[in-house]
Amino acid sequence: xxxxxxxxxxxxxxxxxxxxxxxxxxxxxxxxxxxxxxxxxxxxxxxxxxxxxxxxxxxxxxxxxxxxxxxxxxxxxxxxxxxxxxxxxxxxxxxxxxxxxxxxxxxxxxxxxxxxxxxxxxxxxxxxxxxxxxxxxxxxxxxxxxxxxxxxxxxxxxxxxxxxxxxxxxxxxxxxxxxxxxxxxxxxxxxxxxxxxxxxxxxxxxxxxxxxxxxxxxxxxxxxxxxxxxxxxxxxxxxxxxxxxxxxxxxxxxxxxxxxxxxxxxxxxxxxxxxxxxxxxxxxxxxxxxxxxxxxxxxxxxxxxxxxxxxxxxxxxxxxxxxxxxxxxxxxxxxxxxxxxxxxxxxxxxxxxxxxxxxxxxxxxxxxxxxxxxxxxxxxxxxxxxxxxxxxxxxxxxxxxxxxxxxxxxxxxxxxxxxxxxxxxxxxxxxxxxxxxxxxxxxxxxxxxxxxxxxxxxxxxxxxxxxxxxx
Numbered sequence: 001x002x003x004x005x006x007x008x009x010x011x012x013x014x015x016x017x018x019x020x021x022x023x024x025x026x027x028x029x030x031x032x033x034x035x036x037x038x039x040x041x042x043x044x045x046x047x048x049x050x051x052x053x054x055x056x057x058x059x060x061x062x063x064x065x066x067x068x069x070x071x072x073x074x075x076x077x078x079x080x081x082x083x084x085x086x087x088x089x090x091x092x093x094x095x096x097x098x099x100x101x102x103x104x105x106x107x108x109x110x111x112x113x114x115x116x117x118x119x120x121x122x123x124x125x126x127x128x129x130x131x132x133x134x135x136x137x138x139x140x141x142x143x144x145x146x147x148x149x150x151x152x153x154x155x156x157x158x159x160x161x162x163x164x165x166x167x168x169x170x171x172x173x174x175x176x177x178x179x180x181x182x183x184x185x186x187x188x189x190x191x192x193x194x195x196x197x198x199x200x201x202x203x204x205x206x207x208x209x210x211x212x213x214x215x216x217x218x219x220x221x222x223x224x225x226x227x228x229x230x231x232x233x234x235x236x237x238x239x240x241x242x243x244x245x246x247x248x249x250x251x252x253x254x255x256x257x258x259x260x261x262x263x264x265x266x267x268x269x270x271x272x273x274x275x276x277x278x279x280x281x282x283x284x285x286x287x288x289x290x291x292x293x294x295x296x297x298x299x300x301x302x303x304x305x306x307x308x309x310x311x312x313x314x315x316x317x318x319x320x321x322x323x324x325x326x327x328x329x330x331x332x333x334x335x336x337x338x339x340x341x342x343x344x345x346x347x348x349x350x351x352x353x354x355x356x357x358x359x360x361x362x363x364x365x366x367x368x369x370x371x372x373x374x375x376x377x378x379x380x381x382x383x384x385x386x387x388x389x390x391x392x393x394x395x396x397x398x399x400x401x402x403x404x405x406x407x408x409x410x411x412x413x414x415x416x417x418x419x420x421x422x423x424x425x426x427x428x429x430x431x432x433x434x435x436x437x438x439x440x441x442x443x444x445x446x447x448x449x450x451x452x453x454x455x456x457x458x459x460x461x462x463x464x465x466x467x468x469x470x471x
Contacts, residue, residue, distance in 0.1 A: 009033060012080045012174040012228045019066050019079055026066070026079035030059035030123060033081050037125060037172045044468055045139065045147035045157065046167035048086045049094050050126040055081070058123045065121070076244075077235060078121035083167050083176045086127040087134045087160070090114050098130040098141040098160070099331070101323040112206050113177050113219050113236065120235045125173060129163025132331050133317050134179065135310075137187050137398045138385045139163060142328070146382050149192045150468035151427055155379040158188035161222065165192040168222050170468050175223045175232045181212070182310070183375075183405025185220035186417040190374035190430025193419040193463055195229045195447070197221045200437045201412035204236045214309040214350065216409040225460050226448040229416075233440070246441035247448040254446060256284055256433075257294035257367040262376055262403035264303045265396075269376040269403075276421025276429040277373045283420075283453055284371070294370065297360035297407060305352035306406060311338035312346050333391035353410050360411040361436070368439075369446060372404045374417040374430035404432060414440040418447055419461050420454060426464045 008014045008024065009032060018024045034052050041047045062079035065071065089095050089107035096102045110118070117124060129144045139147035139162025147162030149155050150170045157166040161178030165188030168176050178185040180198040189196025197220050204219045219236055223229035230243040237243070260269055260277050285291050315338025319327065341349070364370055377400070385401060387394040408415035413434050421429035435443040456462050
């Protein structure tokens, strides 16, 4: 739910400020959001598991802490509700990894993201919907209803952080946690009209058990506004208020490279996607930035290496042998391809990815940021990308849908999607900006400048209303 109607529950920072001003408290906020979740979650496919009792208990403790001595020293987002993607282990809370093969798994330990959220005093309302093992860019698992964009309930919310995006866009939580291995935060952000951040590789700490050998996957944040997404990133990255502070500063004059030629598919982008990208390019020029045409950083040879690394990653997921048959056809196909790769082929693929990373960084060393569309098409109808009878066709359809996002996973660069455009039918269209590794703060400064330019009084991003409204 956008914040154009003044609803404090749609902004993490506004809610945190309201707590400190005494105009509301975590108990009131959590009860209201749980009521919304009960009414809307299944309709938009937001949550797999709702932890209402835990959330209410945490809200009471947070309310008491905010009223007690030392309240001024509490973390910025203390008591603010959020939600954790169902690919992140949560101690004592079911974690399905989007799969019937793990439908009854209850981890004993928290993943890093869950620990960081809890240590900052945020309150999780539960686990958000994700596709099986986070592999597809659509969220249509066997363990929950399909995740849908609230702007058109016949269309999916993207993936793999589709449930998180649906939850934020539908007003069930003000901010949510995601993860991004090939666009899995930025794709749902684009489809649901949100800000979605994939930070620099390594910015967010991880446990040894969470290390992704390919270097592709990082945690990320989803929010209605740049400032909210930045504040949550500060929490994850242990950067104090650096990212939030950057979102409140002008970026200065930047050199912007841009291209919209698809990188991993031959399917041309939708004309309305290109139009939104062109509009954003002109806006950046009006804001005083130098916008220059550049070429894509790499071609088919890197795509093949990415696929090998992706498939081996799918194959390495520890699925009990007796439950393999519960996996979806696409997952089984990807795992078979991963198992077919030899150790030498995998090593060659990882080397090719690192070489592509260096080529990308070298190609854009004279630019502060690079602009592209976030995805190539408008939000996809439910079931239109999925093809259980032909997983290879399913995979190719996904590549055509999102031909840009994986570049920045390969390069390890920060990248974020901004809701800069809307189709004639009122569907969200995201535009993506990416920066050099470690320059996340600069990226957020530019993102906030674009947000300010595209907002009207009381309406961040000048969003149209969604079909789904909290009630």
